[in-house]
Amino acid sequence: MIYLDYQATTPLAPEAREAMLAWLGGPESESFGNPHSPHRMGRMAAAAVEVAREQVASLFPSGGQVIFTGSATEALNLAIRGNAAVRSGEHIAFSAIEHAAVIDTVKAIGNWTELPVNADGLVTPDVAMPQYVGLMCVMAVNNEIGTIQPIGELASRAKETGALLLVDGVQAAGRMALPPEADMIAVSAHKIHGPKGIGALWVRDGLKLIPNIEGGKQEAGLRSGTLSPALCAGFGAAAALAVERMDQDRVHIEELWQVAREAFSGWTLNGSAEQRWHGNLNIRRDGLDVARLMSDCREVMFSAGSACASGSGRTSHVLRAIGLDDAEAKSSIRLGWGRYTTREDMQRACSIILEAADSQG
């Protein structure tokens, strides 16, 4: 099987797996302590969590605090629901191509304004934004079309209106520097070769949030619940590795982009080619039957739209936001690759997909 769905999730790095094994804690071990217990085993586990927190912090700008959560979805919920401006009824502005974790949370609780994107999939810095916005949510890299938003310029717009800036950094973390202009940034371990079941919210120093989950007051009182040292250790190791290998990974991913772009040169690219993470290719071909293509290419794991939307029968809100009609959106596929994708895998996957697409006439 060839895995080309890196925006949905990524394989666990061997280094992260190794770090986790040390904290899975059988009865003969000393590594199953509750990191919130004051005794020696508890303190050992707490020390491992703090090492991991430092490693995860290396993904973020300086001047903030890392709060571990169960996922990026939970981190985004904490940032949005825990925000005082939101609670006092101010508007939340979000880009039209945010992940459902942002859009559905915002729509469930508050007054909102959707910021449109252009045909390239970018929020333009001169986008109209009401004065009464208290929180602006813009993702760094889109999960469906890979476009990279001009966060620096959008942060200036947020500051003009006195709004806080929440950045969904899930697809950017470990691949590029996260924006120092943000007030809060959410990330997920499983998108950077760490384990599933853990994410984090970075909160700028001095910013006060209100917890969503009450209980034992772990994570500075913002996220109650016992942490898993194994998940933290895996996340930490994955983050450290991503930072260490960032340039090397980027060169490799760029080489694979060239292979894929050339192979699919006759197809239309969805979203900007330049302002884009080059580990994502979202492309379409007129009349393509994507369901049939996927069933004809069982050896290749790829996606039709985002992993969340695929299977739901809904057309992607991201593809609609960049101006695609229903037929264009439904004839689009997403390929995503990364550190462990080989050139041979990429070449083979491209020829399998092209052959199957050509057989549709």
Ligand code: PLP
């Ligand atoms: N934001 C983006 C851009 C994503 O791609 C995802 C996952 O698909 C999420 C948020 C949610 O992350 P998690 O799976 O950790 O809840």
